[in-house]
Amino acid sequence: MGETSAILVEVFFETLSFWWVIIPTIFLGLIVGGIPGFSAANTIIILMPLTLAMTLQTGLVFMVTLYCSARMGAGIPAILVNIPGTAGAAATPLDGYPMAKQGKGQQALAISFVSSSIGGLLTTLVALATMPILARVGFYMHSVEMIVVMLFGISLIASIASQDMLKGLIAGFLGLMIGSIGTDVVYATPRGTFGFLELYDGVPLIPALVGLFAVSEAFVIIEKRVIVAKEGGAVKGSWTDTFDGVRIALSRWWHIIWTSIIGLIIGVIPGAGASIASFVAYQQSRSFSKTPELYGSGHPEGLIAPESANNGVTSGTLVPLLVLGIPGGATAAIMLVVMQFHGVSFGPSLFESQPKIGYGMFMAMAVAYLLMFFTILPLSRYMSHVTTVPTIYLAPMIISFTLVGGFVPREYMFDMYLALGFGLLGYIARRTGYHVAAILIGIILGPLLERYFLLALKKSDGDISTLFSSNLGNVLWVGLVLSLVLPIYFGRRRKQKVIPT
Amino acid sequence: MNPDKPRRQLGGELVIPVLAIVFTLYFFSTIWNSPWTAQVSAFAVGSILLLVCAMFILRCILSIRSGEGSLGFATLFSREDLATGRIGLLITTVGFCVLIEWLGFTLTTFLFLSISMIILAKGKRPVFIAAVSAAMALGGWAVFIWAFDTRFPRGWFETTMKAVLSNG
Incomplete structure (x- = not known):
């Protein structure tokens, strides 16, 4: 124990000496995270020759920092212009963008940065302390358990639908139906592809995200001169808003803790990811809030939950990578390749044979989050001015850069047209009162839910009772039912208490 | 009622x-x-x-x-769509998707930004708009294509610049 502590302290200070790598990488991460299509994974692939040329430690610090800062960067356009940089930030605009429209963009950014930094830092330390236990979580999560985790995320559709249940359900189920496009996982039978080979792998996520959020938003915002609503007041651009945001986030420290832990646990599960974590965290945050009716109208807790959770995922994905050699996501898989190039072998022995590498990755994450807190937070004052740029300039910029972002992951021109198609769908949805986030939840989680559902049925020869055959699964089912029923019960009790007064 | x-x-x-x-x-x-x-x-x-x-x-x-x-469609289509330039923006967006395959990212982005902004600004400040469009298109080329070699659609401008830069 004492020896480990000494190594941790040594590695911490050693990592801190790489500030000259970390700080520029933070800004690079903010840029690539903020533009749909330019994920951290893509950037690390593009810069792989550079990464391989660096020393192992420098390369690790670079990759880990880029991973964390891209995650944080994805929330910036989500808050300011309603465009999530990655699917992991898809729940961020639900409350972040209404805040920006009310002239509280700077405050919202500060809340996002604080909850992301603290969430990421805290989960890194928790992951470090509980690595052996967390590494086993993946072993217990089979198809049945994953079905329930997906349903936790999908149940957010019901919350979004609360204003008009039928419209919300139509949007959510339309998303699930669109998510079913492509070949089925068992026999590869093409379904609903309109004859396009490009859709055989399913609907690509980035063009859907770009279309539903960015393109449709660009067509909507041109009605106003600037994004900030008249009643929201002008953007003041003083430090007070930043400090207010920090105070609001810190006063909800418990909220940051438990939603980031949700992210950590989901991050540990291979195949899950930041999008699921942020949807689940948002839904759970709303379910157990004393003011669920404020969610969706610019409620700080609705912003804290997805941002803490998706940054909690980053440390979670490192656990199976380092302890078991199983990457928890695309970026972790690329890190695996780079580390193997340098001759690092994974598994429990890593922490005995090369403790500086094993612990070093977590320390790099901790230091990156620490430095991010101090370097990005002051920028919120200047970033928030995006909401005051006239929309006649902003809208075409959004369209051109995000549509090209839709092209980048697969290099198909088809994907740009697909993004345009989703843009029209998103525009119609926005103008007629359907929630684009509900459509996106369906598109993201639908294919995953179907895959796990079919796997469970195949394993049990079509016996549907298999869904209730595992102890952990049953615990999760109970948790799911409680998370749906208890808020209704508490809501009724609150109303009953209010009526006599 | x-x-x-x-x-x-x-x-x-x-x-x-x-x-x-x-x-x-x-x-x-x-x-x-x-x-x-x-x-x-x-x-x-x-x-x-x-x-x-x-x-x-x-x-x-x-x-x-x-x-x-x-059964009206006023929530979806109205005269406002023409007045705000939304229809024009839709047409230029379709044009952007069609042309980018042939002209590449930089030239298409410049054309798209210039024309869209002029439509939305109702023809005001064309010189300023052209300057902003050129800066954005060249900035995008410099960061994403020249510096990071990102897989953006390439055309005449990108090929020429690559040849110029590789030959010093």
């Missing part, structure tokens, strides 16, 4: 449910003779979607019959 209250324009609200029904029926037609693994999830989700769409359409019919709603 209050005669002073404007009637709710339900035509626009029906577009998504109608699209959903058409798409679901098409989807069903593609899996009708497929193995059960391809059908089970889609039939379950599609059936619920058809059901909620039917309920929504029924609600609209009742609303129209009671005089509270009409």
